[in-house]
Amino acid sequence: MKLKHNTETIDIKSRLPVVPLRDVVVFPHMIYPLLVGRKMTVNALQEAMIRDKQLFLMAQRTPATEVPTADDLFDVGVVARVLQVMKMPNGTLKVLVEGLVRAESTRLARTDNYLTARIRIIPPDTEQYDRETEALSRKVTEQFAEYIRLNRRIPDEVLVSVASIEDYGQLADTIAAHILHKIETKQAILSAYSVKEQFRILTDVLTEEIEILQLEQKIDGSVRDSMSRNQREMYLQQQLKAIKDELGQADDQATDVEDLLAQLNSRAYPERVKEKAEEEIKRLSRMHPYSAESGVVRSYVEWLLALPWEITTEDRTDFGEVQSILDGDHYGLAKAKKRIVEHLAVIRLAGRVKGPILCLVGPPGVGKTSVGRSIARAMGRQFVRMSLGGIHDEAEIRGHRRTYIGAMPGRIIQALKKTESSNPVFLLDEIDKVGKDFRGDPASALLEVLDPEQNNTFSDNYLEVEYDLSGILFITTANTTATIPPALRDRMEIIRLPGYLEFEKAAIAKDYLFPKIIREIGIQKVALELREDAALEVIRYFTREAGVRELERQLAAMVRKTAVELAGGKRIRRLVYNKNKVGKLLGPRKYIDTNIKTQPTVGYAVGLAWTEMGGEALPVEVLPMRGKAKLTLTGSLGDVMRESASAALSYIRNHAGRFGLDDKFYEELEMHVHIPEGSVPKDGPSAGVTLTVAMLSCVTGIAVRTDIAMTGEITLTGDVLPIGGLNEKLLAAKRNNITEVILPEKNRKDIPELQPELLEGLTLHFVKRIDEVLKLAMTESPKARSHRRGSSAVSHRLS
Secondary structure: OEEEEOOEEEEOOOEEEEEEEOOOOOOOOOEEEEEEOOHHHHHHHHHHHHOOOEEEEEEEOOOOOOOOOHHHEOOEEEEEEEEEEEEOOOOOEEEEEEEEEEEEEEEEEEOOOOEEEEEEEOOOOOOOOOHHHHHHHHHHHHHHHHHHHHOOOOOOHHHHHHHOOOOHHHHHHHHHHHOOOOHHHHHHHHHOOOHHHHHHHHHHHHHHHHHHHHHHHHHHHHHHHOOOHHHHHHHHHHHHHHHHHHHOOOOHHHHHHHHHHHHHHHOOOOHHHHHHHHHHHHHHHOOOOOOHHHHHHHHHHHHHHHOOOOOOOOOOOOHHHHHHHHHHHOOOOHHHHHHHHHHHHHHHHHOOOOOOEEEEEOOOOOOHHHHHHHHHHHHOOOEEEEEOOOOOOOHHHHOOOOOOOOOOOOHHHHHHHHHOOOOOEEEEEOHHHOOOEOOEOHHHHHHHHOOOOOHHHEEOOOOOOEEOOOOOEEEEEEOOOOOOOHHHHOOOEEEEOOOOOHHHHHHHHHHHHHHHHHHHHOOOOOEEEEOHHHHHHHHHHOOOOOOOHHHHHHHHHHHHHHHHHHHOOOOOOEEEEOHHHHHHHHOOOOOOOOOOOOOOEOOEEEEEEEEOOEEEEEEEEEEEEEOOOEEEEEOOEOHHHHHHHHHHHHHHHHOOHHHOOOOOOOOOEEEEEEOOOOOOOEOOHHHHHHHHHHHHHHHHOOOEOOOEEEOOEEOOOOEEEOOOOHHHHHHHHHHOOOOEEEEEHHHHHHHHHOOHHHHOOOEEEEEOEHHHHHHHHEOOOHHHHOOOOOOHHHHHHHO
């Protein structure tokens, strides 16, 4: 069809590509900017540009439809031609189109990439215009001028262009295009075949819009008239109130009260909570909505209703599944796993039981924190972690009273709100690092939280209503129990997590850490294998810890170097990390074993020490010198270890005759005791036995075996007292190839709790008295040298 448009004649095709429009209706005689982003729309635009730049624009009935069909589009649309296409930075196309003529879709078809329509041109209205048409056009023009005056979003310049239009059809299309209204209304104007019908629809629409705009001005004017100089900051609130008054709606305060009451009645609350909430809601209803107190009360009621009162999750009671989850997440930790299974057994038999307070104590890196998350997953409960390290304010636990500005509940209540459960697994991390100052003592506040006899009536300062914490499984973690207040320690069940043995670390490295590192670094496509000798090389000579954190870091460093090679273009299909590969990737060894003498030596004995990073061999060296009854101690020794040295010397002096020494042997003797690695602080009473043996060897000249290590506290009467850290000390002995260990008799009871792999290859000697230690450790009995009495033995050593 030939169409005369302005001064040119355009040939309109009967089949055109279709561009569905989401939220706009295009009219003839108008130029529109359109944003095109959908694939089918872009394809239609490309097809039009190839042909003659003509498109058929059809409005969608539902803008949200991504791929519209014939039922989703209005039948009547506009044939348009593309004037300009510009690509935007976000990938969409900005298209400038000019509406040419109305058309109706007679058949809609879908190609592979876009829609096409067979169209029927709707010719312009050729009816002879009469006085009614003129009257309607004048009425619409006047209304449009009033509409623009009231509407601030349409520029006044539009009136100038409208006034210059003489054609009635073009006038109707131009006014319809500038009205801000719904798509359905604009589509009705577009679909109207006669100019009179278009003017009538425009008259109705403009009359309605003018009334709404006049009402908005009336509301705005009434608010401004009621304002004074001191009320200007209340302008927005007054305007909102005036709008709601005009619409006959209730105010915010009434709505808030109704919402809170509806929330209160939506589920069952404890009676005490319901009474408190009703009381506070009643207070809120009598307050001014903009007063500061109303905000405090509203916030309090919202907190009260948001807490999971009596909402719990079901525990998983399948022992096999629980054990499988725990074993899958962590290697070892048998005590902790056993205790959780016992807890589930009690739940199954007794129904509901008060949650125990478990305290996992062990060196850094053994998995104390992560085992809490694993326990929650195994039991099917929510998990909450709260770090107590560095907390000094009691309000962190109990919350602030509502009288304070910005008051909130304590972190325990806050955590329960987030989990939406009253029986989560609650991990209190680093409980041994809680501090205190002028703001209170958080450890004292924890007494009520961690006491199964009291925490069913826990009182938070903010809530003012007792909360039942007895269903929570509290788990605390600590590196040592020494800094935990005795009253708090008494409320917890201590489960000690010792350091990992070498074979355990190797298993963790191969089965847990190495696969995790490969996933995190993203090189699963390469077949990487960690040999056991490589894992042991890293464990022995690149880490010095009880846990596995540094081990994970060193393994990650190795894999990262492989990732660099891959990123650089090197092709690797399979890579095996062995002992030699570790040295190439990580460099020289960082740690070497303690230098233990290989032959029996005079004035030298090997002890065992516990450290936060595990166990260490502790060689003690003693050297006699001429002097005046002086004992010199070096090696960064603590007060307790210095006292042990004094006790050992006093025992030797008191029993000098038994050891073939003169009673006055110490009067002209200065004894220097040194423990190597002088920069490392050392303390504790368990070196008493080692100090005694080394000092007696020094003054008697009898050598001490270096293939045997010892530990135990010495008394002035020669008794050997029990020690702690047995697992770590035996681990240190094995690491230094020591095959025999002397232990206090009272530590015999601790042996069954140790792992068989730790005891393999060790010979343990249990002693009650220091005499038994001397028989085992010294190459010959001091009594056998009784013929070298007096100062002769000492003189011989000094020479």
